[in-house]
Amino acid sequence: MYTLGEFIIENRDNFPYSTESLLRLFSSIKLAAKSVHKEINKVGLTKNIGSSGKMNIQGENQQKLDFFAHKTFIESFKHRNVVCGIASEESKDIIIINKKKNTLNDQYIVLIDPLDGSSNIDVNVPIGTIFSVFKKNYSCEKKVTINDFLQKGIKQILAGYIIYGSSTILVYSVGNGVHGFTLDPSFGTFYLSHPYISFPKKGNIYSINNGNYEKFSNGIKKFIEFCQKKDKNNLYTSRYIGSLVSDFHRNMIHGGIYIYPKTELSPNGKLRLLYECNPIAFLTEQAGGKASNGYERILDIKPCKLHQRIPFICGPKNMVFKLEKFIKEYE
Known part of the structure; x- marks a missing residue:
């Protein structure tokens, strides 16, 4: 059984x-x-639980573990001398890392959602970390700028997530399939447990917050109505956790579509393009699926700001195509 490091070395020609x-x-x-x-x-045994009493840059109530995860990942990236800039969902501005003498020539830009689904912390529901990596736009000798972070998702060289659930699993892709590694806490080692993950060709799960139904557009409503029609040829089932990493991980393995559309209150959608949608879209396509905002491919969208929000749909191709058809017909 490969460790993560062994797998990377064995497949070094893919990077x-x-x-x-x-x-x-x-x-x-x-x-x-x-x-x-x-x-x-x-x-549950420490004081590192509940609200910090502060609002993050997204205008959301920041949990204590949000800040802990943000600080932990930032500090870890700073000390490996290959990352020159970081953007975090928990931080207003980019974080520039000063170059050190032993820095490698390959310089990377990292974008991270340190703790996705943190509102579920108190109730022991799986949560996760999402990361996205780009090559710096220009020579290492030039200063890092905001433009290094505003690259199209198609230019990602690495994307992945960690899901903290019944086991802790690290899932990633460098553009040659999606692979999952489960942490063995007794050794502190990640072992290959899910090689070449791919969406089932036909999925039957749809994941959407039905509590917002009245605020959805007509195309989304019609798709939900279609999924809820029960007959022998239409056996869709609803599953929604409320944590992007958890919902996506289940849907990629069992076959399902994840939908976070625009609503009357959030006309631009709610999920962040750079920290959530781009890396998950990259993984979706590498797993044989499709990721869209309802009209265009996620990975082709040119970001215009650091904390940009967009509608987000991802899953098996046939399910995403079907939803796009409803959107086109009824909107």
Whole structure:
């Protein structure tokens, strides 16, 4: 059974840049993930639970573990000397890392949602971390700017997530399939457990917050009505956790579509393009699925600001195409 490091070395030809730099990136991710995993697993026994009493840049109530995860991942990336800039969903501005003498030539931009689904912390529902990595736009000698972060999702060289649930699993892709590694806490090692994950060709799960039904557009409503018609040829079932990582992980394995559309109150959608939609869209396509905002491919959207929100749909191709057809017909 491969460890994560062994798997990266074995498949080094699939990554066009330095293998050492990729190993350093994952060293940062693994170290931070294990710290967050440990903190989550004892959350009911510590004071690191509940609201921090502060609002984050998104205007959302920041949980204590949000801040812990943010700080842990940022510090971990800072000490591996391959990352020159970081953007976090919990931070208003980009974080520039000063170049050190032993920095590798391969310089990377990291965008991260340190703790997705943090509103579920108090009730022991699976939550996660989402990460996205780009090559810096220009020479390492030039200063990092906001434009290094505003790249189309198709330019990602690495994307993934960690899901903290009944087990802690790290899932990633460098553009050659999607692979999952489960943490063995007794050794602190991630082992390959889910090689070449792909969406089932036909899915039957739809994941959407039906509590917002009256605020949805007509196309979304018609799709939900279609899914709810029960007959022998239409056996869709609704499953919604409220944590993007958890919903996506289940749907990628069992076959289902995830939908977070625009609403009357959120005409631009709610999920962030850079921290959530781009990396999940990258994984979706690598797993044989499709990711869309209802009208266009997510990975082709040119970001215009750091915390941009968009409607988001991802899942098996046939389900996403069907929903897009409803949107086109009724909107």
